[in-house]
Amino acid sequence: MTRRRDLFEELMEGFDALSDRRAGKRTLENWEQGRAKPNAQVAFLIRMVQRFPDTLRRLAEIWSLMATATRRRPSSRALVP
8 A cells, every 4th residue: 555645745844954954054154254153062062173073973973872772772661570
């Protein structure tokens, strides 16, 4: 049995993703042009990447390990007799 695609919903998801991407680009442009400043957390991350160029790769590895550990963790229901 084939499922019908909701083309309108797919289009809306695409427009939302495009809008999110544009917002991020505008934010970066505003920082670069001095119209806005990054918050403290972002400023710290930028300094870390400047000092340690492999920071983002390391964070991605940690994120991946955490996601894997979360998937492997037995649910609390499995422990109940």
